[in-house]
Amino acid sequence: MLSAVVDGLTALMTPQAILFMVVGVVYGIAVGIVPGLGGIVAMALLLPFIYGHEPAATLALLIGCHIATIWGSSVTSILFNVPGSAKSLALTFDGYPMTQQGHASRALGASATAALLGGVIGAVFLAISIPIVRPVMLALGPSEYLVMALWGLTVIATFSDGSLLKGLIATALGVSLAFVGMDPVTATPRYTFGTLFLLDGISFPVAMIGMFAIGEMIKLYVRGGAIITRDVGQLNSTTMDGVRDVFQHKWLVFRSSLLGLWIGVLPGIGASVGGIAAYAQAVQTSRTPEKFGTGTVEGVIAPDATLGANEGGGLLPTLALGIPGGESMAILLIAFVALGIVPGPQMLTEHLDVVFSLVWIIVIASALTTAIGLVLSGYLARLPGLNPKLIIPLVMSISLVGAYATRGQMGDVFVAGIFGVLGYFMIKYNYSRANLVIGMVLAGMIERTLHLSISNYGDYFIFERPVALIMLIIMIVTTALPFIRSARKRRALNGKLSTDGAAS
Amino acid sequence: MSRRAQENIAVVLLIALFAAMIVIGMDYTPRARLVSFPVAVIGLGLALAQLAWQNFRSADDLHVDALQILAGRSEKAMEETNAPRPKAPKGGGFTAELAAFAIVAAVTTSFFVFGALPTTFVFCTAYLAWSRQSSWLRAALIAAVVTLAIWFLFGEVLGIRIDRSLVGPMLHRMMN
Numbered sequence: 001m002l003s004a005v006v007d008g009l010t011a012l013m014t015p016q017a018i019l020f021m022v023v024g025v026v027y028g029i030a031v032g033i034v035p036g037l038g039g040i041v042a043m044a045l046l047l048p049f050i051y052g053h054e055p056a057a058t059l060a061l062l063i064g065c066h067i068a069t070i071w072g073s074s075v076t077s078i079l080f081n082v083p084g085s086a087k088s089l090a091l092t093f094d095g096y097p098m099t100q101q102g103h104a105s106r107a108l109g110a111s112a113t114a115a116l117l118g119g120v121i122g123a124v125f126l127a128i129s130i131p132i133v134r135p136v137m138l139a140l141g142p143s144e145y146l147v148m149a150l151w152g153l154t155v156i157a158t159f160s161d162g163s164l165l166k167g168l169i170a171t172a173l174g175v176s177l178a179f180v181g182m183d184p185v186t187a188t189p190r191y192t193f194g195t196l197f198l199l200d201g202i203s204f205p206v207a208m209i210g211m212f213a214i215g216e217m218i219k220l221y222v223r224g225g226a227i228i229t230r231d232v233g234q235l236n237s238t239t240m241d242g243v244r245d246v247f248q249h250k251w252l253v254f255r256s257s258l259l260g261l262w263i264g265v266l267p268g269i270g271a272s273v274g275g276i277a278a279y280a281q282a283v284q285t286s287r288t289p290e291k292f293g294t295g296t297v298e299g300v301i302a303p304d305a306t307l308g309a310n311e312g313g314g315l316l317p318t319l320a321l322g323i324p325g326g327e328s329m330a331i332l333l334i335a336f337v338a339l340g341i342v343p344g345p346q347m348l349t350e351h352l353d354v355v356f357s358l359v360w361i362i363v364i365a366s367a368l369t370t371a372i373g374l375v376l377s378g379y380l381a382r383l384p385g386l387n388p389k390l391i392i393p394l395v396m397s398i399s400l401v402g403a404y405a406t407r408g409q410m411g412d413v414f415v416a417g418i419f420g421v422l423g424y425f426m427i428k429y430n431y432s433r434a435n436l437v438i439g440m441v442l443a444g445m446i447e448r449t450l451h452l453s454i455s456n457y458g459d460y461f462i463f464e465r466p467v468a469l470i471m472l473i474i475m476i477v478t479t480a481l482p483f484i485r486s487a488r489k490r491r492a493l494n495g496k497l498s499t500d501g502a503a504s
Numbered sequence: 505m506s507r508r509a510q511e512n513i514a515v516v517l518l519i520a521l522f523a524a525m526i527v528i529g530m531d532y533t534p535r536a537r538l539v540s541f542p543v544a545v546i547g548l549g550l551a552l553a554q555l556a557w558q559n560f561r562s563a564d565d566l567h568v569d570a571l572q573i574l575a576g577r578s579e580k581a582m583e584e585t586n587a588p589r590p591k592a593p594k595g596g597g598f599t600a601e602l603a604a605f606a607i608v609a610a611v612t613t614s615f616f617v618f619g620a621l622p623t624t625f626v627f628c629t630a631y632l633a634w635s636r637q638s639s640w641l642r643a644a645l646i647a648a649v650v651t652l653a654i655w656f657l658f659g660e661v662l663g664i665r666i667d668r669s670l671v672g673p674m675l676h677r678m679m680n
Binding site: 166173175185188190221222389392393394396402404405410413414416417424425431443447450 | 510522550557601623666
């Protein structure tokens with residue numbers, strides 16, 4: 001095994017592999033910052049260039065690019081409240097308030113460093129856990145994944161700002177909007193009104209660009225003033241403050257990384273749930289939970305560490321079983337086939353050096369992304385201080401072109417505009433946009449796994465699968481708990497008030 | 505219009521949307537509506553509950569801070585938190601909202617009719633000049649840089665066809 005570790009690293013020490021890694025990382029950061037064009041688009045666009053090169057160099061290009069897009073997405077979440085991709089949603093909860101308070105440099109520094117540590121921890125645990133995790137993965141079926149997806153929905157509904165009821169409505173709306181288009185099971189066109197364009201459904205990145213980027217620009221236009229509430233020149237926090245914050249919260253980084261690794265290992269769950277779950281565990285384990293949502297650095301560290309580690313976890317089912325851990329891993333699977341590498345159990349015996357090359361790529365690409373990120377953070381942090389009159393046309397133009405670029409359809413530009421107006425009203429009336437987006441993401445998984453569960457285990461499948469049943473009970477209890485506690489608290493308060501009134 | 509009236513209109517629109525989804529969904533096969541139908545019903549139920557909640561309970565009951573409840577943070581701790589929360593827009597004027605929606609509608613329509621690059625150039629120039637951010641010449645220069653950057657990133661680096669428009673083929677035919 002030790003020789004495979006060394007061989008994996010040696011394969012990456014060629015000028016071509018190093019050059020490909022640098023190109024992939026720089027390109028990934030640039031594409032990640034553009035709203036809507038996440039790691040999947042970036043990797044897909046690189047696919048035509050992979051043929052005829054060394055496998056290690058090709059994988060360095062693809063994975064380097066993918067890892068860099070994650071940090072790129074975090075940048076827009078933190079600076080503009082516009083998540084570059086769904087997985088970076090949780091970074092808007094505290095990252096954007098930090099920017100508003102003039103701590104953008106600190107948030108970006110913390111984000112880059114947490115992503116590096118998460119990436120390293122994820123890669124190390126990937127190397128260690130390959131033989132252990134495989135049986136666990138095989139034991140979980142569609143019913144368990146269905147409950148996990150439902151759990152993802154209720155977790156974000158619980159954590160939405162303001163009314164829980166509104167959070168749940170936004171989630172239901174998001175799930176419903178995802179059903180527009182051709183039903184993947186019966187091929188029935190749903191809610192398409194006979195139009196050809198809607199047969200493909202509402203593109204998820206386009207909806208997100210509208211909701212966040214255009215919605216945010218409408219808000220900025222209506223409100224006026226710059227994004228940040230303080231003068232950029234008077235900032236007293238630096239990128240290095242963010243780096244120090246990460247090391248001060250080392251256990252949070254460790255916990256979040258393990259969570260990200262575990263979520264990555266589960267095929268199909270994806271990092272979108274991971275970021276939210278990381279945020280939730282950070283709140284519940286923090287000594288100062290009251291500061292979450294107001295611009296605390298812990299709210300940036302936890303999701304970024306999880307996202308960093310998620311890559312290592314996502315590689316496990318891709319390599320060991322040939323089941324992609326997410327959409328980006330599906331593209332990687334295509335690259336494997338193109339390179340003549342067949343993922344599956346034999347990867348861990350015949351191609352162990354390739355596996356360790358991937359582990360090294362994650363570590364080196366994470367380090368490179370962080371190095372570039374730390375250098376750039378100071379400059380990027382000044383962007384929100386720009387006059388909104390300059391920001392609005394710039395972001396609007398890039399967003400609309402980005403919406404068009406996702407599928408090359410003009411209709412998507414209108415969809416982005418409509419979602420922009422919807423997003424503005426959701427901000428105005430406190431309906432969580434994050435819930436709507438996650439609802440859209442998880443709807444497909446819910447539908448697919450429900451059909452599979454019924455086909456495999458019958459209509460009462462939940463009673464056939466004890467693990468899924470236990471997970472469902474836990475999910476119901478955790479969702480109902482805030483309502484019950486709130487009702488109890490109000491009853492106690494009303495009781496106290498009436499006692500005080502009677503006494504006086 | 506009062507805040508509550510606005511909130512009521514918003515939730516009534518949601519009720520109408522979920523109701524429409526239920527009615528339309530009735531035509532689909534049981535397998536095709538297996539998930540979409542219950543979700544629309546749940547959405548309708550939640551929206552009706554929200555409508556009742558915001559009209560029959562006091563304004564204080566409208567907001568439940570889940571973080572406060574789950575994390576067990578007290579009212580006092582909340583008050584002690586000195587960092588300001590990000591604020592939702594305060595409805596900043598109906599005229600400003602209408603203007604913003606008109607801009608979005610105009611830009612998206614122009615994008616469809618004239619294409620990405622001409623729209624970007626004209627929109628950026630017009631916005632910067634009319635908002636008195638800069639002179640027409642300076643606005644045109646900035647817009648040209650933005651348009652070139654978009655052309656380079658999307659058209660050249662990412663290889664996306666950004667010359668499509670409604671009038672483009674018509675102009676091409678006229679010129680030939």
